[in-house]
Amino acid sequence: MGKTIARRAALLVLAGTVAACGLPRVGPNKSEIYAGSVEQQGDAFIVSINDRVTRATAVVPALGFDDAFLNAGIIGSDTISPGDVLGISIWENVDAGILTTAGAPASLSEIQVDGDGYIFIPYAGRIRAAGNSPETIRRIVTEKLASQTPDPQVMVARAAGNGTTVTLTGATGQGVFPIERPTRTLSAMLAAAGGVSVAPEIAKVRVTRGNQTGEVWFEDLFNNPALDIALRGGDRILVEADTRAYTALGATGGQSRVKFESKTLSAIEALAQVGGLQSNVADPTGVFVFRNETAEIANSVLGRSDLIGPQRMVYVLNLTEPNGMFMARDFVIRDGDTLYVTEAPYVQWTKLLSTITGSLASAGSIAALGNSVK
Incomplete structure (x- = not known):
C-alpha cells in the first residue's frame, strides 16, 4: 500500500514538473x-x-479608372498624332510650278509630325497636323498653295510606322506597340500582345497616362465593357500579379x-x-x-x-x-x-501523458540496467 501511494505521488510530481517545463x-x-x-x-x-x-x-480592393480615362473617346483611325510619318504628293497645272512641272507630282515622302504636332511644307509653311485627318491636312495645304500656283492638287497619306504608340510590360508580348485601328482599346491591345502572362484570376492592369494612373482587374475588362478604355499615345501599360x-x-x-x-x-x-x-x-x-x-x-x-x-x-x-x-x-x-x-x-493532455509514460519507461529501463549491474 505504501509503495502504491509513493508511486502515485511520484507520478504527480513528474506530471507537475513536465507541465511546468x-x-x-x-x-x-x-x-x-x-x-x-x-x-x-x-x-x-x-x-x-x-x-x-x-x-x-x-x-x-476598389480598382478602376477615373473619369479622365473613362471619358476619353477612341482615337479616329485617321487622326494624325505627333510622331506620325506622312507622305504628301502635289500636282501643279503649269509648266514651271513652284514645286514641280505639269504632269509630274512633287513627292514629299517621310514627313514626320514633330513633337508639337506640326509639319513644314515648302511654300505652305508650318501646318498643324496632330489632331487632324489626312483629308483636313490636304485641304489646308491646298488652300496655302492656291495663292501661289493655280489649282494645286494635293494627296496626303499616313505612311507605315504609326507614331502613336504605347509601352506594354508584363504581358505575353512586351514592347512598344502602335495604336492602330484594331488596337485602339485596352483589351484589344492586350490581346494583340498575346494576352497576359500571369493567371487571369489574379492579374491586374495598370495604365499610366502623364501624371494619372488607373488600375483594373483583368477579368473586369471583359465583365464590364465600360472599363475597356480608349488608349492614347504615350500610355504605359503594366500587367502584374496580385501581391496580396x-x-x-x-x-x-x-x-x-x-x-x-x-x-x-x-x-x-x-x-x-x-x-x-x-x-x-x-x-x-x-x-x-x-x-x-x-x-x-x-x-x-x-x-x-x-x-x-x-x-x-x-x-x-x-x-x-x-x-x-x-x-x-x-x-x-x-x-x-x-x-x-x-x-x-486534449492534444496537450495526450502530449503530457506521452511524455510521462516515456519518462517512466526510461526510468524503468535505467532501474533495470542498475539491477543488472548489481
Whole structure:
C-alpha cells in the first residue's frame, strides 16, 4: 500500500514538473488569446463572426479608372498624332510650278509630325497636323498653295510606322506597340500582345497616362465593357500579379505566407489553400483571424462611434456551429491577415501523458540496467 501511494505521488510530481517545463505546441490556446482581449485588460477586440460582421468587413480592393480615362473617346483611325510619318504628293497645272512641272507630282515622302504636332511644307509653311485627318491636312495645304500656283492638287497619306504608340510590360508580348485601328482599346491591345502572362484570376492592369494612373482587374475588362478604355499615345501599360497575401499558422495543413489565388478569398477558401485543418490536432471551434482594422470598420463591427485610428481585431470562427461553415464561406480574408487555428484541448493532455509514460519507461529501463549491474 505504501509503495502504491509513493508511486502515485511520484507520478504527480513528474506530471507537475513536465507541465511546468512546458510542452511543445503550435501557439497560444483559446484561453490565452481571450486573455488578450479588451475585456481582460488587453488591447484587442475579440469578435465572433456572424452575418452582420461579414457584411461590415467584406472589403475588396476598389480598382478602376477615373473619369479622365473613362471619358476619353477612341482615337479616329485617321487622326494624325505627333510622331506620325506622312507622305504628301502635289500636282501643279503649269509648266514651271513652284514645286514641280505639269504632269509630274512633287513627292514629299517621310514627313514626320514633330513633337508639337506640326509639319513644314515648302511654300505652305508650318501646318498643324496632330489632331487632324489626312483629308483636313490636304485641304489646308491646298488652300496655302492656291495663292501661289493655280489649282494645286494635293494627296496626303499616313505612311507605315504609326507614331502613336504605347509601352506594354508584363504581358505575353512586351514592347512598344502602335495604336492602330484594331488596337485602339485596352483589351484589344492586350490581346494583340498575346494576352497576359500571369493567371487571369489574379492579374491586374495598370495604365499610366502623364501624371494619372488607373488600375483594373483583368477579368473586369471583359465583365464590364465600360472599363475597356480608349488608349492614347504615350500610355504605359503594366500587367502584374496580385501581391496580396495572408499568413496561415497553427494546426493547419501548412504554415506559411500564402498568396491570394482569386480576386476575393473567403476564410474557408484560405483554409483550403493550406490543406485545411489537421484532423488529429486542430480545434474547429478555435479558428481565429487577426487583423488591424480601420476605425470606420471597427466602429461598425462593434456598434460604436468613439474608436479612433487602427484597431486590433480578432475574429473568431466556430466551424462546429450549425451555420459555422456558411460563416467561414462568407467571411472575406484581406491582405495581411493572420489565420490561426488552435490545438484541441486534449492534444496537450495526450502530449503530457506521452511524455510521462516515456519518462517512466526510461526510468524503468535505467532501474533495470542498475539491477543488472548489481
